[in-house]
Amino acid sequence: MNRLYRIVRPLLFRLDPETAHRLTLTALACFPRSRVPADPPELSSHVWGLEFANPIGLAAGMDKDGRALRAWEALGFGLVEIGTVTPRPQPGNPKPRMWRIADHQALINSLGFPSEGAEAVALRIERWRRRFSRLRLAVNIGPNKATPADRVPDDYALLARRFAALADFLVVNVSSPNTPGLRDFQTPAGLRAIVEAIRSAIPAGMRPPPILVKLAPDLDTEILDALGQHLIDLNLGGVVATNTTRQHPPALSAAVAQGGLSGAPLKARAQKMVRELYRLTGGRLPLIGVGGISGASDAYEYVRCGASLVELYTAMVYHGPGLIRQIRRGLVDLLRRDGFRSIGEAVGIDA
Numbered sequence: 479m480n481r482l483y484r485i486v487r488p489l490l491f492r493l494d495p496e497t498a499h500r501l502t503l504t505a506l507a508c509f510p511r512s513r514v515p516a517d518p519p520e521l522s523s524h525v526w527g528l529e530f531a532n533p534i535g536l537a538a539g540m541d542k543d544g545r546a547l548r549a550w551e552a553l554g555f556g557l558v559e560i561g562t563v564t565p566r567p568q569p570g571n572p573k574p575r576m577w578r579i580a581d582h583q584a585l586i587n588s589l590g591f592p593s594e595g596a597e598a599v600a601l602r603i604e605r606w607r608r609r610f611s612r613l614r615l616a617v618n619i620g621p622n623k624a625t626p627a628d629r630v631p632d633d634y635a636l637l638a639r640r641f642a643a644l645a646d647f648l649v650v651n652v653s654s655p656n657t658p659g660l661r662d663f664q665t666p667a668g669l670r671a672i673v674e675a676i677r678s679a680i681p682a683g684m685r686p687p688p689i690l691v692k693l694a695p696d697l698d699t700e701i702l703d704a705l706g707q708h709l710i711d712l713n714l715g716g717v718v719a720t721n722t723t724r725q726h727p728p729a730l731s732a733a734v735a736q737g738g739l740s741g742a743p744l745k746a747r748a749q750k751m752v753r754e755l756y757r758l759t760g761g762r763l764p765l766i767g768v769g770g771i772s773g774a775s776d777a778y779e780y781v782r783c784g785a786s787l788v789e790l791y792t793a794m795v796y797h798g799p800g801l802i803r804q805i806r807r808g809l810v811d812l813l814r815r816d817g818f819r820s821i822g823e824a825v826g827i828d829a
């Protein structure tokens with residue numbers, strides 16, 4: 479943890495987690511333009527024909543409306559996934575809806591997609607995109623809570639049309655535990671309906687961005703097996719594994735126990751899923767590993783299990799933003815130690 483965060487953290491932790499988060503984001507949104515740290519060449523890779531200066535990403539949910547893009551780049555991220563963005567603005571679930579479980583280095587949230595809505599977020603990205611940036615940007619998309627189940631694919635289609643030209647890739651979120659019915663789309667038929675709606679919404683003549691799906695860590699093995707081949711047949715760009723889990727440490731209050739758990743306790747489960755997906759798809763589908771990454775060795779484990787890129791959220795709350803530079807340095811050391819010349823050479827080596 480860097481010195482500044484050591485001072486700031488106790489103050490932030492005195493506030494309820496959502497207020498602390500809002501203040502942090504407001505501060506980051508005021509970030510001055512600053513020099514972007516150069517990335518060691520070992521960390522650069524090409525995925526979907528796009529160059530990533532480094533494989534470390536900010537997971538969805540931290541910057542739902544894309545308010546602090548400049549700051550994420552200056553902190554050293556190679557990619558940022560904003561969202562989940564919904565078509566129309568919505569407030570999310572009633573508060574309180576976010577809890578720290580400090581003993582476990584974990585968070586629980588039941589936010590339920592508070593979002594400024596597609597138009598406001600798209601305009602913000604358009605303003606940011608005018609500047610040169612090496613940061614890769616993903617937009618994570620999801621339906622409005624009020625949308626009936628049979629219209630959910632239309633919500634994804636609308637979002638994909640608005641963001642197709644603005645994002646380097648899109649992430650279809652079908653795994654939030656906080657939007658009733660959403661996880662039911664994690665089936666071959668459910669995913670097909672969404673992906674077909676998205677494809678037909680992207681204007682003819684435009685090269686569609688890669689479309690990834692974000693899965694829950696709570697899928698049982700048979701469902702995952704059934705999805706494996708299907709993910710390839712659907713010609714998806716890849717998978718983000720995983721979202722938060724419904725499996726909690728015991729003895730949480732009923733309100734808290736409804737949310738999704740992130741952070742250290744999620745790591746083993748999410749990593750197992752990355753490994754399974756890598757095997758099921760024969761390494762042909764790029765994977766983004768996310769869940770409980772709090773240091774270079776965690777990130778490296780994910781890469782060795784099959785992740786081409788990684789993302790994190792909860793560890794930033796516990797360790798502060800200096801963590802990103804620390805992971806970058808540590809990853810280079812680990813690659814060199816094991817004789818890899820680039821991150822790509824290590825992907826899937828332990829799958």
Ligand SMILES: Cc1cc2nc3c(=O)[nH]c(=O)nc-3n(C[C@H](O)[C@H](O)[C@H](O)COP(=O)(O)O)c2cc1C
Pocket residue numbers: 537538539540542561562576585587589591618651654692720721722739740741742744768769770771789790791792793
């Ligand atoms: C407060 C909070 C809000 C989140 N919101 C979203 C979201 O809107 N969309 C999404 O796909 N994932 C969301 N996530 C899940 C994260 O993107 C990530 O998958 C999960 O937290 C595991 O990573 P971590 O252990 O590094 O936090 C959220 C997580 C947290 C803690």
